[in-house]
Amino acid sequence: KRRAYAFGAMIKPPVENLAVNLWYYNINSTFTAYWADAEYKNSGLFFGIQNAGINLAASGIDDAMITAAKVGYSVDKFSADISCSTTATGENGTATIANAATGDKSKVYTQSVFQDGAFVGARDTDAIRAAASYQFDGLKLTASLQNAEQTSKEGMEFDLIASAKLGKYVSLTGIYIHQDVDEKTAADFKNDAIRLIAAVKF
Numbered sequence: 001k002r003r004a005y006a007f008g009a010m011i012k013p014p015v016e017n018l019a020v021n022l023w024y025y026n027i028n029s030t031f032t033a034y035w036a037d038a039e040y041k042n043s044g045l046f047f048g049i050q051n052a053g054i055n056l057a058a059s060g061i062d063d064a065m066i067t068a069a070k071v072g073y074s075v076d077k078f079s080a081d082i083s084c085s086t087t088a089t090g091e092n093g094t095a096t097i098a099n100a101a102t103g104d105k106s107k108v109y110t111q112s113v114f115q116d117g118a119f120v121g122a123r124d125t126d127a128i129r130a131a132a133s134y135q136f137d138g139l140k141l142t143a144s145l146q147n148a149e150q151t152s153k154e155g156m157e158f159d160l161i162a163s164a165k166l167g168k169y170v171s172l173t174g175i176y177i178h179q180d181v182d183e184k185t186a187a188d189f190k191n192d193a194i195r196l197i198a199a200v201k202f
Helices: none
Strands: 004-011 020-027 033-044 047-058 064-075 078-087 126-135 139-149 153-166 168-184 189-200
Touching: 047 078
Parallel strands: none
Antiparallel strands: 004 020, 020 033, 033 047, 047 064, 064 078, 078 126, 126 139, 139 153, 153 168, 168 189
16 A cells, blocks of 8 residues: 655744745655745745755665755836755765656756756755746746756756736647756757647636
8 A cells, every 4th residue: 555644834924925834745654755945025025945855764865855045026027036956965866856746846946847856856956047037918928047067967958938828718838948968977968849838727
């Protein structure tokens, strides 16, 4: 039998515009994990900090941990932010901090499309990401630039995302992705990709 337990607390401290979230997970008794974040919003300013960790039941494997921070500002239809994250060094076998079901996505501020949670959440990774967006009438444009460095490679990613809603139920998203990876022990490579996504709400 496989069992998963999750316990969460969403806290509203006495400080206005401050929110704190705490989560604890036990997955099939093979590992435990926690997630904690605090976010403050006021007059267009945004400050956030995240910390998460995984402890594998197997002996001799280091615990995994990631810490991330984000600062942003929005005015009218424009917003911009910058974030950074770092993970514990760990040894081979140290867990990657990402979605346990998919193994790739996460809520960490610094993740991008290709260099997602599986990249920035891996052991011994430092990442920084800057983003800006503007809301036109019926269309939102977002551009981001991310750099993530690991022991064996360093990757840069640029994403340009256009999203729009058609009526109440249909949304369209177009994404251009450029990735440039410097491999320290293998051949370097570049990726260029376009994704088109249509979604219907029902």
